[in-house]
Amino acid sequence: MTLSSALGAALSGLNVAQSGIDVTARNIANVGTPGYTRKVPSQVNALAGGEGIGVRREAAQRQIDEFLQQQMRVASAGAAGLNVKTSMLGRVDALFGDPTSNASIAGSISALATALQELAGSPEAPAARQSLLNQAGNLASQLNTMSQTVQDMRLEAERNIAASVESANALLKTIAEVNNQISQRQASNQPVGDLQDKRDMAIDELSRLMDVRVTNRDDGTVTIFTSGGQLLLDRTAVELSFDEHTQIDATSSRENGGVGTITLTAGSTTIDLLAAGAIRSGAIGGYISMRDTVLPQAQAQLDELAAQLALALSQETMPGEAVVDGAAAGFEFDTAAMLPGNSMTLTYTVGGIPNTVTIMRVEDPATLPLSNAATADPNDTVVGINFNQPMAAVIADLQAALPPEVVVSNPSGEVIRFLDDGLAGTSDIDALSAVVTPAGLADGTTGMALFVDGPGGTIFSNSLDNPPQKTGFAQRIQVNPAVIADDTLLVAYDTDVPLGDSTRVHDLLERLTGESRYFSPESGIGGAASPFNGTIDSFARRLVSFQSSQAANAQRDAEAQQIVASSLADRFDAQTGVNIDDEMSNLLLLQNAYSANARVITTVKQLFDVLMSIGR
Numbered sequence: 001m002t003l004s005s006a007l008g009a010a011l012s013g014l015n016v017a018q019s020g021i022d023v024t025a026r027n028i029a030n031v032g033t034p035g036y037t038r039k040v041p042s043q044v045n046a047l048a049g050g051e052g053i054g055v056r057r058e059a060a061q062r063q064i065d066e067f068l069q070q071q072m073r074v075a076s077a078g079a080a081g082l083n084v085k086t087s088m089l090g091r092v093d094a095l096f097g098d099p100t101s102n103a104s105i106a107g108s109i110s111a112l113a114t115a116l117q118e119l120a121g122s123p124e125a126p127a128a129r130q131s132l133l134n135q136a137g138n139l140a141s142q143l144n145t146m147s148q149t150v151q152d153m154r155l156e157a158e159r160n161i162a163a164s165v166e167s168a169n170a171l172l173k174t175i176a177e178v179n180n181q182i183s184q185r186q187a188s189n190q191p192v193g194d195l196q197d198k199r200d201m202a203i204d205e206l207s208r209l210m211d212v213r214v215t216n217r218d219d220g221t222v223t224i225f226t227s228g229g230q231l232l233l234d235r236t237a238v239e240l241s242f243d244e245h246t247q248i249d250a251t252s253s254r255e256n257g258g259v260g261t262i263t264l265t266a267g268s269t270t271i272d273l274l275a276a277g278a279i280r281s282g283a284i285g286g287y288i289s290m291r292d293t294v295l296p297q298a299q300a301q302l303d304e305l306a307a308q309l310a311l312a313l314s315q316e317t318m319p320g321e322a323v324v325d326g327a328a329a330g331f332e333f334d335t336a337a338m339l340p341g342n343s344m345t346l347t348y349t350v351g352g353i354p355n356t357v358t359i360m361r362v363e364d365p366a367t368l369p370l371s372n373a374a375t376a377d378p379n380d381t382v383v384g385i386n387f388n389q390p391m392a393a394v395i396a397d398l399q400a401a402l403p404p405e406v407v408v409s410n411p412s413g414e415v416i417r418f419l420d421d422g423l424a425g426t427s428d429i430d431a432l433s434a435v436v437t438p439a440g441l442a443d444g445t446t447g448m449a450l451f452v453d454g455p456g457g458t459i460f461s462n463s464l465d466n467p468p469q470k471t472g473f474a475q476r477i478q479v480n481p482a483v484i485a486d487d488t489l490l491v492a493y494d495t496d497v498p499l500g501d502s503t504r505v506h507d508l509l510e511r512l513t514g515e516s517r518y519f520s521p522e523s524g525i526g527g528a529a530s531p532f533n534g535t536i537d538s539f540a541r542r543l544v545s546f547q548s549s550q551a552a553n554a555q556r557d558a559e560a561q562q563i564v565a566s567s568l569a570d571r572f573d574a575q576t577g578v579n580i581d582d583e584m585s586n587l588l589l590l591q592n593a594y595s596a597n598a599r600v601i602t603t604v605k606q607l608f609d610v611l612m613s614i615g616r
Helices: 003-029 066-096 105-121 126-187 193-209 282-314 391-401 481-485 503-513 536-576 580-613
Strands: 039-048 051-062 212-216 222-226 231-233 239-242 262-266 269-272 316-319 321-325 328-334 343-350 353-362 381-386 407-409 415-419 427-436 451-453 477-479
Touching (some): 003 039, 003 051, 003 580, 051 193, 066 126, 066 193, 066 212, 066 536, 105 126, 126 239, 126 477, 193 222, 193 282, 321 415, 343 415, 391 407, 503 536
Antiparallel strands (some): 039 051, 212 222, 222 231, 316 427, 321 328
């Protein structure tokens, strides 16, 4: 090796050492900088004609565990979604109230029962009747407010989805821009580590909004997909859009277009991401879950409580009248007083097998056929019949729904008769009864429509016609204005009943706290095979406990997920973050290398001086 080549090698070593010191200095300066990852200087043996001539500096590199990074993003998305649910479920829990508090919805039901007990002791006292009406009004108002709050929270989730989609679009655009810069710089062997950090920070933020999957390419760029496999970014970013709604009520759902959905547009292709189930976690996933599942379930619980409260106090079960026609026997019932949602229950035996059929009155044929979930009773078969047609057609529809051994006829008016076939041992009509909701307040029945649907006093009969009357009923429930105008109706269930008679009041109290009813599994309480069966009072307490448990479970899940996310983030930081001790140690090595190369240069200079002095 000549002195010139030695000088060149030493100079290259000096340059590489300088570059290493620069990288180390930037590492130390960025200790604690969010998103910054440690850069490692890189060098290779420089060759010329197959012989080493020194060392060559290459672009500083990051050392990233891509699998750990993806795990961290998945955990981060899960934590963000659970944090949204925890926050909103905590508010729902507070809305339903503490299980031990009189201010809860269950406490308000108990207060209504207490007011009924006090009225039973002095039904003739105007103050006691007014106290009951006040408590009934407070309960209806509480249900209205709770229902409105649930819908306000759904609208809040809708707005947050819109804002998150806008943020996601901005992040995708940023990632695409940085992608292009990285590709260009990497092609010319320029450092890209800081740009990769910038891109990773944007991807990390995107993963907190929605669950994404990232694939690295050889040219330094990345491709981003949803966890469901839909492409979000390749060379360019797709466009996400959200058709935000400014009003939401209990009838609003994704199925009927009452709430917004997220669509992905790439060229001429448009995909509904929510219909495709592409977004499963992240803040957007959390808001979608709250808007479309959790909060509608809370609304369904309030509607079920309001509906069963109104029905329990007003419904009357009336037996069918036994009839005989020649050798055939059975029952008949006059359906003139039945409202949509009222029903008849027919029990018959054919071939030795007993059957129970609930015949539901509907007036909108578009709602047919009904499913067995139309009633909460797991032991019946539901048959929906359109009564908004001539009676001959009603009879024909009933006959088609029942076996031929059960003979259906219309002897007069709106009377429907069910008879066996008159043949011994083939069929029997065992029983017939009807559940109706009388509109009259002094018609001789001890029940009463204390609660009605809206300020107009519409009788609540749980009509299944579209939209079902129960949907959003908690937001509309009111005390019957006729009872407010004349509080003696709380006692006088007939024209000649004295105000000192407590018969109606005791019956209302028993209906509220003593009679067991089936409650719809759609409320999330009980299942289709074993629906909740209990009193109005016990169902209200169950709702409060359910929401308390939901909030506690969500909090526990969020804390557990946060531990996982934090643990993965700590591991990632430990691998990629800057450690001062390591950098200082590396700085000493670089300092020594720099000094050694400088010493080589000094030595070469001295040798050149010796050569130049020869011959003087």
